Amino acid sequence: MITELFADQEFQAKLDWMDEFVRTEIFPLEILDLTWPQMLKAIAPLKEQVRAQGLWAAHLGPELGGQGYGQVKLGLMHEILGKSPYAPLVFGNQAPDSGNSEILAEAGTAEQKERWLKPLLAGEMYSAFAMTELDHAGSDPTRMSTVAVKDGDDWIINGRKWFITNASIADFMIVVAVTDAEAPAHSRTSQFIIPADTPGLNILRDIASLDHAENARSPYGSHSEVVFDNVRVPGDALLGGVGDGFAIAQKRLGPGRIHHCMRWMGQATRAFDMMCERATYRWAHGSVLGEKQTVRAWIADSAAEIQAARLMTLHAAWVIDQQGVKAARKDIALIKFFGAKVLHDVIDRAIQIHGSLGYSDDMPLAWMYKLARASRLYDGPDEVHRETVARLILRDYTAPADNTPTEHVPTRREEAIRRFAELLES
Structure with a gap:
């Protein structure tokens, strides 16, 4: 299991508990069409179970009631929470409250923390x-x-x-x-x-x-x-201070994008599971779908893309933990647009393999697809992040002398002939 590269045995046990809890206790809430007061009543006992596990608002430090987990551990948690839109709410780290709590903790006065941050962390305010x-x-x-x-x-x-x-x-x-x-x-x-x-x-x-x-x-x-x-x-x-609005906003965006991308991988994995299950029993044109070359290609591509996006995101989280958000700027921008595409493509394939059933509300895929489209807009559109990545990469390159490509073969051949002249003459 690739998670073992990033999680010790004790933390893995917490992740296992989370995964089971989300599936058995939170998935059922998705299909009840609850009002907001009903939702608050339904999740109240679930939040107590999360607190008992020491997993409530884990993105904050112990002094604020959290666990002080780094971004790698938080990323692994959010991968599980991303499987349901209500899971972050039950764990006290839903957007935008999680980001707001972080900047209140960072820039708020003692009075602001007492009045706003404390009840926000307790789940008493939104x-x-x-x-x-x-x-x-x-x-x-x-x-x-x-x-x-x-x-x-x-x-x-x-x-x-x-x-x-x-x-x-x-x-x-x-x-x-x-x-x-x-x-x-x-x-x-x-x-x-x-x-x-x-x-x-x-x-x-x-x-x-x-x-x-x-x-x-x-x-x-x-x-x-x-x-x-x-x-x-x-x-x-x-x-904060007058004129600090942009700087404060940036503090919530870097780690927030890690959480977004890992939640997307959780959602993509859920769609992937539905796709693979469908391939085992849906019969068409003489065989189950899992024996069709195109379907097998979809499954293989989806598995590779999820794994790639997941590892890219965990690497970005690791860089933040080791060197800070600024050092991870390129990595964060990379996962933002790549992860969004993976999420969309995997859900799209899952819908395709289910046909009209996948397009209908009889499966979760339709609303998952709607949510996935927004991922290309949240925290900056894909185009902006691609621009950022390209700009940061190009900073490491300079134009060659006389505009002759470094790998220009005729130029390299002349240099090689001069360098190995004695060898060639013999």
């Missing part, structure tokens, strides 16, 4: 992260129109945010707003903690999307359009 805007590309966080203006000791915030996950169930939001439009690009914004019941903060709607229907019974996982109309907050709502 949050949202409001950065994206409809009129500005989310891949460029240096450009936005929401502004925060100082007014005495207070700040007044005006603007509109778009596709803000879980905004309609959040108890508070962390909002990114421009505080100095004339500052350098990465110092223009600041972050503010705003309670959901603050006057002027209006949730216009939950936006109907591929992964969240307009008539969904639960708003969990929804994406909202939010308006800030002269929202007044006190000076202590500022998270």
Whole structure:
């Protein structure tokens, strides 16, 4: 088992417990179509079991009630949690709360931690992260129109945010707003903690999307359009310092992408299992599908791609643990677009091998496919990450002298003749 390269025997036992727990206790919640209050009631006893195992909010340090696990161990955990959209919720590390808890722990004051972080970690509050805007590309966080203006000791915030996950169930939001439009690009914004019941903060709607229907019974996982109309907050709502908005946001993105990619591998593995099972019994044109060359190619390709993406992601996690997020920048960008493609392709093949059954809601594959499409957009679109990877790689290369390729055979032949002249003459 490849996990043995990254997990000791004691931790492997925890992973085994998680895998069984997710399958037997959390998978059934997916098909009940629960409301948000019903979901909270259903997961309450499950969260206690997670706490008893010492696995609650494991992404944080022991001083905050977590385990202080590094990114490799967290990655292995998220691979299991990714098999169900509700599993992170039961383990206290669901997005965007996990990222918000990390930046509150990093940049929050003692008072902010007591008021917001402590109940967030206890699962008593839920949050949202409001950065994206409809009129500005989310891949460029240096450009936005929401502004925060100082007014005495207070700040007044005006603007509109778009596709803000879980905004309609959040108890508070962390909002990114421009505080100095004339500052350098990465110092223009600041972050503010705003309670959901603050006057002027209006949730216009939950936006109907591929992964969240307009008539969904639960708003969990929804994406909202939010308006800030002269929202007044006190000076202590500022998270970090003025102009630190971009820098703080970056702290939550690196590790968050590791978790995203490993959850995708868990989801891809679940689809892979369904594909392989289908191949063993579905009969068509004289044999089961597993005896068809094309189906065998799909299975082999899927296995190779999952393994490749998994190892790439764990390597990126290892680099973060050993050298920090900055050193892993290229590795993180690589897994973001490669992992998203693997997830999509494996689920797509699983649907194809199931035919109309896979396309229907009688199998989990249809909603898995919808979720997979969003992976190419979350935390920056694929195109941006490809650009980052190429730019970082090209920094290690320089143009050859006289623009003659280093591997140019005629040039190399001349040099080789000079070098081995004595040998050739003899």
